[in-house]
Amino acid sequence: MPEKTKILFTHNTAMWYRIPFFRKLAELYDLDLVFTHINVIQDIYDNELDKKIRGLEEVNYTILENKHGFAKGLIKKACSNNEFVIGGSWDTIQELIESLILFFITKIKREKFIIWREDWDWKKENNLKEKILNIVIKYLTNHSDAILVPGTLHKQYFHDKLGVSENKIHIMPNVSNISGINENITKSQTDKKILYVGRLIPRKGINYLIEAYSKLKKEVDNIQLLIIGSGPEEDSLKEYVKENNIEDVAFLGKIENNELKEYYQESNLVVIPSINKGMGDPWVFVLNEAMYYGNPVIATTAVGAAPDMIKDNGFIVPEKDSDSLYNAMYEIITDNELEKKMSQESVNIIKKEFQYSNMINAFIKTIESIK
Template sequence: MKKYNLTNITFRMQTPLNTRKSRLYASFRYIPRLVFRLIRGKFHIFIVYLFCLEAVVVFIISKLLRKPIIIKDTHWYWPDTLPAKLFWPIARFMVKHANLFLCSKIVAQYYRSSGISPRVKEAPVYASVINYNHEDVLRAKKLREKIGRKKIILYFGRLVRYKGASYLIRAFAKLLKESDDIFLIIAGEGPEKERLKKLCNELKLKNILFTGYVKHKDKPMLFLACDIFVHPATYEKPEKAPEEWGLVINEAMSVGKPVVITTAVGAKEIVRQGVNGFIVPPANADALYRVIKVLLEDDELRMRMGEMSKEIIKFYTPEVVLKKYDEAIIYLQQKEFEKNHSFY
């Protein structure tokens, strides 16, 4: 089988369907250029991300040129916006008639439950790990010493309402009443920062740190230093949609941390209830409180879950993602070869 060259065509403006302000004009500006590149490029296989209007153009061109197309998607839900609702019948048709549909297990389940039976190749579509060195380990150790060797709970992400940091803070307030031996780090920046700080003042909380923006070089230190990672996302996006994935969950697992998440994130696919963490309902401070308490009170459980996190994440690394893409492309190459050399 011949090797292949990969050409990536990107545009600064796309027309996403996950907001109410759909930028339709962007498509009309770039579609002529896109069509020109697709036809002139003489490509043998097309790969396109479903959730933008440009995908329709790529799909049509692939069918006109009679070339195989791989469609990938990351959505295990369909946003509650007018553009998304209008696009849904088209998306169903495209997925059904794609030569291959590349998606995670949770996405495949969603489409099948919607009455679509695509040619699925399950693959991790989101992958990220924390790469660290000896210096990062030493810095994490110093941070723990500075905090006073308390058990550290980490939130890492943008400070926006739908990320649910306020529910974690309320859960932490309840935990702090029972034990002074805990510490919460809220790492990240965003429009909700001042509101969250005000909430902490109202609850008269101590043992809490807002880091603000975290430089990339400081990220490993925080993940290595924490005992528990919490990602309390909710359905409070403007379009009332959950979070597609939550890469920080992958990153916490890659350094062997037990994770607490909600059902509002796609990464629940890699969190096994009671094995490497806990999954709770969104927007529920009491539920967060209960499972975090279990982890805080059992050192052995935290260690065991952390080890399981490292084992599970081995199947969700960038290397695995690339391998799955490679397998998909080679599979379609083989199919095209068989079709072109068939005697029947």
Template sequence: MKIIVVHPAHMDYRQEVLESLNKKYDTTFIFTKQGRGQEGVREEQATIPPEWKSKVLKSDLLIGRKDIGMYLRLIKELLSGKYDLVLTSTSWYICWLIARIRGKKFVFMTEFWYWQDSSLMRKILNRFTKIIVKNSDSVFAMGTNAYLSCIKSGIKEERVFMHPQCAVDYSKLSTFNLRARYNLEDEKVILFLGRIVKVKGLDYLIESFLRLEHEEKNAFLIIAGDGPDRIKYEILAKELGIKNFLFTGRVSKKEISSYYIACDLFILPSIFYKQSYEPWGLVINEAMAFSKPIVATNAVGASADMIENDCNGYIVEEKNVEELYKSMKKILSNEESMKSMGIKSREIFENKNNYSNFCKILNQSIEYAIKLP
């Protein structure tokens, strides 16, 4: 069977999944954002294996941030390509429409679950997406929130296959001593790692840490990563009078293990911002691999699958400074509980961050679709 896989870019956390598809099917990979980052932030993308049949559709024909040339090339590939099934996690409007025109099977691979009609255009696109979900041959939902969103769209339950997102286990990589580098041996380190953009909710984290710092004198906040809002948040932290904080700038894949090892608590305070949110948040999985307790908001897709309240961390309401503060204080104030939460995080990671099961269920969604009349 010949399949086309349309995907934004090749990342290390997708290597095992895409390789399994390449081995099982006659697969052509089409990458639509290889070489481009998200929201102006450079991504550390993986090299596409030369033995794969693949095409990168990036062009220089841009309107705003939209690569119009890429869309035109994608339409051409889908109209002229020889395939039985399209599996896509991006540009699904084009992929679904052309698959239907050509009478090909269509599998929607999605992590999305929050559909905010923030404008007339967004309302139209959201309605179209729900029509696509309902009329897909099958859907592979990456996480509980995505699964429930699909069911709500009206697709038959037997057509939806679900598995949590999986991330690479970096816990065995070599590291440097980050605490020694920044003289943090006696500090209780709270870590955020990711793109520094509005949707990450860092202003709420900074405000909640201000309260925590007044009571926990050895609490220390590390904000690791880069993005267009970095300077704004650095200024905010200084204006509020926070003393124990550090903005590190961009962190490479080779360095992230050192950051996860050094922290006592990992936090992802993302918010709902217009139509943006955190569909999953792979840093949650990554931190759990290092046996760390987690605090995340209800705007983070991973929270529904990876966090058990008062067991390995807490799920708090987005934009709620009080809940962020209380959850951080509760974890950091009890060394024994903090350690047991970390152990539980690793157990949940090992159980749910299972690439073998992920690939198996993804294949089931493909096989289901191809057998439909």
């Protein structure tokens, strides 16, 4: 039996939707999985992880402690014998320095270095810090052996803006592990539900959704807006709804992932109204989840996944444009046949293009292309 390919796979944290992916990689390769900044999941999603990560019991993984923002023990891991190293992050200065160290150690040892990122060409500040960062990122990406990205916007960014050779950039689709259809739940055609799921922060653009819904509610009575999530914008959004007497808006707070499925399955439409505020949304897994449960979807141009996931199953609208949101919502919510058609198309797209098998196959092809 041939020896498995040795891979050092560094990643910031253990998001729940990555667990099946890591588990499958561990079956295929001699995988050394290293989490460098495990608290990211708590900072972003307010989720806590135990030292033992559920679902990775059979996987060789290490959680590195952080000191002054740096992952202790990463250099030691980089100095171990590997054939491929997956890494590359620049969300903080510490992560950028770690990436450079990891890159140079890998290159000195003549191992293959692969970057996995979700950046795309959202609007950035034109300051000295960004210019210096861009120079460093250009160097890293152009001297790596391959770049893994989730979609076409991301590939265009690395090729068009950073000058990376197109044959080095590989699309590995993002996949969510939410599942479990309840055959007893159906979508009502008389009392329709429009759903938002996500953090309540300025970058998510929920105020534009509420403005669009307010206009829609004046013309369509049998609808309600469900807002799932928590965050610093919650009080101001609730106040806006109250002051403007907008009916049938329910703020449901944070709901655990295993309970979200019922809301997705009962909804008639899911809207992702993100805006560019310092950055765009790198992907937004709510799209995957909404489509799995047969929802038509509307997303803005600030959503990284939109061009790959929204085809005949919804609409992409300009960011910060409540009128365009209203028009798209009106078209879907008032046409039962269109809603059903888009619902089925969402399921078709997910089944064909966004399964873990698609993700794994893309990873395997990337490894094979640079062996």
